[in-house]
Amino acid sequence: MPQEKIANRQLFFILFMIRCNIAVAFLPVLTTADAYQDAWLSSIVQFFPAALLLLFFGGLGSRFPDLTLAQYSERLLGRWPGKVLTLAILWAFLHMAAVEVRIYADMLVTVFLPDTPLLFLITAMVIVAAAAAHSGIEVIGRAADLLFPIYLLMIVGSLLLPLPLLKVMFYNLEPVLARGFGPVFRGAVTPMAVIVQFLTLTMLIPSLNQPKRGLRTSLAALAGASTILIFIAVVTTAILGPSPGARALFPFFKMVRVVALSEFVERLEALSVFAWGLGLFIEVAAYLFCGARGLSQVFGLEDYRSLILPMAAIWITMGVHVSQNAFQLLTFFKPAFFAPYALALIVIPFTALWAAYLLRKFFRRRSGEL
Amino acid sequence: MNCKRLLALLIIAALAGTLSTGCWNRREPELLGVVLAVGFDYDEESGSYQIFAQLANPVAMGGSGGESSSGSGGGGGEKAFWTIEAKGPTPFAAVRNLIGTSSRALFWPHCRVLLLSEKVARQGVAEIFDLFERGRQFRLIVKPAVVQGDLQKIMKASFPLEETGARGLDRLVLTTRFDRSIFPEKNLNELIATHAQTGKEMLIGRLEVLETADEGAGDGGSSPPPARLCGSALFRGDRMVGWASAKQVQGWTYGSGRVFRSTLLVALPAEENRHVSIETYSHTARMSLHGDEENWWIEMKVKLHGRIQEFDGPGKLDAENKLTHSLERRAAQAVRNDIEAMFNRSQELRADIFGFGNLIYRKNPQLWQQIRSRWDEEIFPQLKVELTVEFDILHTGMVKDSLRED
Numbered sequence: 001m002p003q004e005k006i007a008n009r010q011l012f013f014i015l016f017m018i019r020c021n022i023a024v025a026f027l028p029v030l031t032t033a034d035a036y037q038d039a040w041l042s043s044i045v046q047f048f049p050a051a052l053l054l055l056f057f058g059g060l061g062s063r064f065p066d067l068t069l070a071q072y073s074e075r076l077l078g079r080w081p082g083k084v085l086t087l088a089i090l091w092a093f094l095h096m097a098a099v100e101v102r103i104y105a106d107m108l109v110t111v112f113l114p115d116t117p118l119l120f121l122i123t124a125m126v127i128v129a130a131a132a133a134h135s136g137i138e139v140i141g142r143a144a145d146l147l148f149p150i151y152l153l154m155i156v157g158s159l160l161l162p163l164p165l166l167k168v169m170f171y172n173l174e175p176v177l178a179r180g181f182g183p184v185f186r187g188a189v190t191p192m193a194v195i196v197q198f199l200t201l202t203m204l205i206p207s208l209n210q211p212k213r214g215l216r217t218s219l220a221a222l223a224g225a226s227t228i229l230i231f232i233a234v235v236t237t238a239i240l241g242p243s244p245g246a247r248a249l250f251p252f253f254k255m256v257r258v259v260a261l262s263e264f265v266e267r268l269e270a271l272s273v274f275a276w277g278l279g280l281f282i283e284v285a286a287y288l289f290c291g292a293r294g295l296s297q298v299f300g301l302e303d304y305r306s307l308i309l310p311m312a313a314i315w316i317t318m319g320v321h322v323s324q325n326a327f328q329l330l331t332f333f334k335p336a337f338f339a340p341y342a343l344a345l346i347v348i349p350f351t352a353l354w355a356a357y358l359l360r361k362f363f364r365r366r367s368g369e370l
Numbered sequence: 371m372n373c374k375r376l377l378a379l380l381i382i383a384a385l386a387g388t389l390s391t392g393c394w395n396r397r398e399p400e401l402l403g404v405v406l407a408v409g410f411d412y413d414e415e416s417g418s419y420q421i422f423a424q425l426a427n428p429v430a431m432g433g434s435g436g437e438s439s440s441g442s443g444g445g446g447g448e449k450a451f452w453t454i455e456a457k458g459p460t461p462f463a464a465v466r467n468l469i470g471t472s473s474r475a476l477f478w479p480h481c482r483v484l485l486l487s488e489k490v491a492r493q494g495v496a497e498i499f500d501l502f503e504r505g506r507q508f509r510l511i512v513k514p515a516v517v518q519g520d521l522q523k524i525m526k527a528s529f530p531l532e533e534t535g536a537r538g539l540d541r542l543v544l545t546t547r548f549d550r551s552i553f554p555e556k557n558l559n560e561l562i563a564t565h566a567q568t569g570k571e572m573l574i575g576r577l578e579v580l581e582t583a584d585e586g587a588g589d590g591g592s593s594p595p596p597a598r599l600c601g602s603a604l605f606r607g608d609r610m611v612g613w614a615s616a617k618q619v620q621g622w623t624y625g626s627g628r629v630f631r632s633t634l635l636v637a638l639p640a641e642e643n644r645h646v647s648i649e650t651y652s653h654t655a656r657m658s659l660h661g662d663e664e665n666w667w668i669e670m671k672v673k674l675h676g677r678i679q680e681f682d683g684p685g686k687l688d689a690e691n692k693l694t695h696s697l698e699r700r701a702a703q704a705v706r707n708d709i710e711a712m713f714n715r716s717q718e719l720r721a722d723i724f725g726f727g728n729l730i731y732r733k734n735p736q737l738w739q740q741i742r743s744r745w746d747e748e749i750f751p752q753l754k755v756e757l758t759v760e761f762d763i764l765h766t767g768m769v770k771d772s773l774r775e776d
Contacts, residue, residue, distance in 0.1 A: 111506050127384055134377060168627075171725075171732060172563060178735035241563030244503070258559035260511040267479075267509075306373060 035187025519579025569727020
């Protein structure tokens with residue numbers, strides 16, 4: 001069976017939307033800590049540790065351009081430890097996807113569809129994503145090609161529309177750094193840890209046209225999404241005010257909702273909800289694809305497709321049960337909880353892999369010298 | 371193969387569901403009572419909120435029945451809107467208690483006007499703001515105003531040129547804002563942002579209910595206007611502390627850079643009983659903090675551009691001359707008087723609506739930490755602001771000199 005390939009451009013789109021969607025959803029720089037008017041600085045700061053982490057776990061992929069994480073971890077660590085480690089990473093996909101679908105469904109229930117069961121909303125999103133994942137990574141890539149311009153246009157549009165109001169509201173961004181760098185760093189913790197989403201890269205690298213450049217592409221996606229994040233943070237904080245913004249559950253959405261330029265240009269929140277949904281579709285499809293692919297490789301199945309439906313069912317259940325209520329979701333993304341969790345998922349497995357890789361290299365060289 | 375077929379079936383089943391969405395929890399427009407304006411009052415004796423909601427009445431709307439919407443409305447049933455009221459210990463409880471009086475489910479997203487009675491404003495508006503911020507159906511783009519006079523009367527009043535009273539109020543804000551700067555136009559989001567800032571107090575415009583004869587008395591073209599927008603209410607925290615006049619609000623708009631258009635009446639230098647009207651149409655206002663933590667002062671610089679709107683001689687307006695310079699100086703002085711009027715009023719009420727405290731907080735947070743506890747009671751009431759006003763007259767209208775012969 002010929003391997004399906006996507007262009008690096010498509011990977012860029014997928015990762016960009018994955019990353020940007022978190023900001024559209026709940027703007028962690030503003031809502032998870034006490035950065036307030038310095039949230040935009042947090043958006044700059046978070047890029048650097050996030051990029052380092054990305055280099056850390058993406059770096060191995062460039063050394064095994066033809067292998068997914070599931071494959072090279074078995075090669076490096078041996079069969080069983082490799083499988084266990086892969087399962088841990090696959091858990092991250094499952095969990096993040098479930099959480100993100102859940103936030104979206106929660107938003108719809110909170111704002112638009114108060115009586116609709118969560119199950120229905122989550123099922124709708126996961127089934128569509130499952131159909132895409134079943135069609136393969138090429139289809140997801142093409143969908144990303146199609147949706148990315150619309151996505152970006154909607155987000156940039158929602159950021160440009162409130163511009164006339166910005167002049168009057170700009171004082172909301174001052175004072176800058178009044179409380180030192182502490183709040184800025186605290187605001188950057190959760191967005192930095194959200195880089196755990198980019199673990200999908202480790203499963204997608206062999207599907208790339210130019211796998212060697214995969215890491216560079218994903219860095220570009222991270223940089224691009226972080227730039228958008230800065231603008232979202234600036235506009236949202238300015239329009240809503242630092243503390244009303246931080247109090248909001250969905251700040252970006254709230255910001256778009258309060259924009260009323262004239263009697264006709266108002267109630268534009270559909271833009272942000274649409275963008276969010278489109279991004280989420282690509283996101284969940286990518287997660288589902290990576291999860292199913294990884295699982296099929298762990299268990300030595302020929303094709304991942306047979307796993308999609310059962311996995312989608314698990315995904316749906318997980319989405320419904322990942323949190324009992326809104327409070328648990330909020331607690332989950334608190335820096336003190338989310339950062340250790342995400343970092344553990346990244347640092348422990350990949351330290352083991354790097355150690356194994358470097359040791360192997362070291363011993364090979366020595367044996368070569370002998 | 372089998373799997374594919376199964377998937378296809380599943381998708382078809384899911385899609386089939388979408389065909390029937392119209393029937394599940396449907397909310398047909400004809401079953402909704404669209405709320406156009408809402409008003410809150412507070413009853414101190416029972417400690418309860420009273421809510422008035424003005425609903426669109428589609429039965430009377432649209433139909434061109436001559437007398438129905440033109441203000442004559444004798445019987446309530448003919449008007450294009452319907453006002454209902456309820457009471458409750460909290461704003462939301464009051465909203466809930468409306469249910470039971472309306473035959474249609476209340477629908478809030480189209481509510482554009484939020485009226486607060488003086489009582490409720492003096493009692494505190496935080497609860498009402500919370501309702502609008504938290505509630506799914508409420509929008510923060512609603513325009514608030516504090517009502518001086520009978521809230522119930524204005525909630526039931528109709529505006530001769532508009533189909534519904536709410537539409538009338540909404541248009542009133544826009545129209546006033548474009549021509550005169552006597553009403554601070556702020557939507558609820560901006561007010562909430564102001565309320566959340568340190569060292570800055572809210573200013574909500576005033577809606578004055580006019581003493582008109584009983585409704586229905588005036589017929590056809592002679593019905594008097596039910597209300598006037600003019601002036602504003604000053605707040606400290608979420609409680610109203612006093613009124614400001616139209617002149618004072620103009621001062622606020624000059625000082626805070628919010629003038630859209632505003633007219634000044636300036637006495638002529640030669641003959642003090644004759645006046646020139648000058649309309650300002652663009653301006654900048656800047657506040658700045660100078661000095662260090664020991665010795666600081668605040669400067670406010672206002673630059674305005676204007677054109678002559680009414681000129682009754684004597685004097686030449688064909689070149690920059692003594693007269694134009696003098697008019698500019700006088701206009702600047704008039705602006706300065708307005709700003710000072712508002713400034714004095716705000717000091718009197720200890721309501722820092724210009725946000726001088728906020729300016730200090732923004733520009734020098736350390737200084738603000740030191741003085742914030744003393745700000746409201748000691749520092750702000752004694753505050754001196756260095757105010758400079760520059761006025762440039764850029765146009766004279768379509769003619770130069772006056773008709774009057776010198």
